[in-house]
Amino acid sequence: MPVLTRLIPSPVSVDINAGALDDLAGLLADQRISASGKLAVAISGGSGAALRDRLSPVLPGADWFELADGTIDGAIQLADAMKSGHYDAVVGLGGGKIIDAAKYAAARIGLPMVAVATNLSHDGICSPVSILDNDAGRGSYGVPTPIALVIDLDVIRDAPVRFVRSGIGDAVSNISAIADWELSHRETGEPIDGLAAAMARTAGESVLRHPGGCGDDDFLTVLSEGLVLSGIAMSIAGHTRPSSGACHEISHAFDLLYPKRSALHGEQVGLGAAFAMHLRGAHEESALMVDVLRRHGLPVLPTEIGFSEDEFVKAVEYAPQTRPGRYTILEHLDLSSDAIRDAYADYAKAVSQTIGG
Numbered sequence: 001m002p003v004l005t006r007l008i009p010s011p012v013s014v015d016i017n018a019g020a021l022d023d024l025a026g027l028l029a030d031q032r033i034s035a036s037g038k039l040a041v042a043i044s045g046g047s048g049a050a051l052r053d054r055l056s057p058v059l060p061g062a063d064w065f066e067l068a069d070g071t072i073d074g075a076i077q078l079a080d081a082m083k084s085g086h087y088d089a090v091v092g093l094g095g096g097k098i099i100d101a102a103k104y105a106a107a108r109i110g111l112p113m114v115a116v117a118t119n120l121s122h123d124g125i126c127s128p129v130s131i132l133d134n135d136a137g138r139g140s141y142g143v144p145t146p147i148a149l150v151i152d153l154d155v156i157r158d159a160p161v162r163f164v165r166s167g168i169g170d171a172v173s174n175i176s177a178i179a180d181w182e183l184s185h186r187e188t189g190e191p192i193d194g195l196a197a198a199m200a201r202t203a204g205e206s207v208l209r210h211p212g213g214c215g216d217d218d219f220l221t222v223l224s225e226g227l228v229l230s231g232i233a234m235s236i237a238g239h240t241r242p243s244s245g246a247c248h249e250i251s252h253a254f255d256l257l258y259p260k261r262s263a264l265h266g267e268q269v270g271l272g273a274a275f276a277m278h279l280r281g282a283h284e285e286s287a288l289m290v291d292v293l294r295r296h297g298l299p300v301l302p303t304e305i306g307f308s309e310d311e312f313v314k315a316v317e318y319a320p321q322t323r324p325g326r327y328t329i330l331e332h333l334d335l336s337s338d339a340i341r342d343a344y345a346d347y348a349k350a351v352s353q354t355i356g357g
Contacts, residue, residue, distance in 0.1 A: 008195075009235040011126065013148040016224045018217065021051070021152040024116065025058045033112060033147060034088035037061030040111075041091040042078055042102040048094035048118065051155070055093075062091070070097030072104075072132040072139065079105035087111060089147070095119045095163065096265075100130040103143040112147040119159040120167035120223055122265050123243055125149060126231030131265075138255055145235045151224045153217050161297075162264065164214045164223070168296050169270025171226040172289060173247040174204030176273035179280060180245030184327035193242075196233040200242035203229040208292055245328045246279070247272035252322035253315040254307070263305040270298050271305070275316075278347045280329045286347075287354045300351050309348075313340045 013031050028034040039062040043049055052064055065081055068074050078101055092102025093116045106113035117125045126149050130141045178201045184190040203226035212219030233242035250272035254262045270293050277286035290300045299305045302312035317337050320330050
């Protein structure tokens with residue numbers, strides 16, 4: 001008998017609205033994630049700790065664990081601290097580092113994980129990947145998708161606006177990542193998962209073309225949904241291809257070459273995506289991306305995040321080494337440093353014309 005459907009790994013509950021945090025205990029009970037309320041809650045010393053006083057009365061059975069840092073060692077220590085508590089679930093309350101560490105810790109001790117995002121800095125809030133620092137720099141670790149996701153728009157608005165902007169850059173970069181996936185399909189025969197590609201592209205386009213701004217609930221909802229869809233697209237595909245191409249290779253190169261100076265992930269991948277679209281000859285699409293990134297206050301030139309032209313050229317040249325075996329516009333063109341420099345000069349000229357226009 002033919003298989004006519006497939007199961008899609010995704011959260012059983014996604015709650016995105018103003019005041020969603022007040023419904024957290026009810027969501028956990030209603031979805032039978034934790035009827036007893038016995039929870040291990042991972043927080044940071046920042047936004048998570050500030051919300052602990054608010055949530056403690058409604059989560060009386062919870063134990064709270066403060067994460068020291070976003071390293072693989074920190075995530076392992078978090079798992080070790082939680083493993084003897086006989087909990088129903090792990091809750092990651094905070095930004096990207098906390099959620100990534102909580103996902104890894106929950107996977108390590110075999111518990112479901114609930115992501116409660118306090119900012120929208122990147123699509124890791126619902127992805128099957130944890131990005132954690134290690135001795136080699138930074139690594140990606142496969143983990144289960146969160147069983148539930150809560151995004152309180154009131155909390156998001158209180159976070160530094162730079163984190164929302166970073167999420168915009170990460171969502172918009174999907175468009176470049178899908179173009180790279182399609183390029184690899186044509187040139188190398190790499191298979192494309194059409195559903196994963198459609199979800200990731202829709203997420204990117206919805207953010208790219210929305211007229212709202214960072215303080216607008218309607219826009220924040222679309223951005224939140226876009227980041228969730230990006231994470232689910234990666235779960236469907238079984239890898240990060242739907243949301244990671246040349247844009248992310250360039251960002252990883254920044255992280256590895258200049259670890260003390262790298263900007264927010266979404267800032268770097270947004271810039272990388274605009275440049276990658278220019279490289280592939282999609283000049284109108286690149287110009288639109290530049291225009292939207294600029295409107296939201298995101299960088300479109302490396303100098304805007306503290307990197308010189310020479311450092312950017314070095315990062316682009318190094319970028320393919322960050323993901324061996326991945327085929328993007330960078331591997332396809334295989335540009336020399338002089339060719340990258342020329343391409344960047346063309347891009348910078350186009351950016352000045354876009355901004356000037």
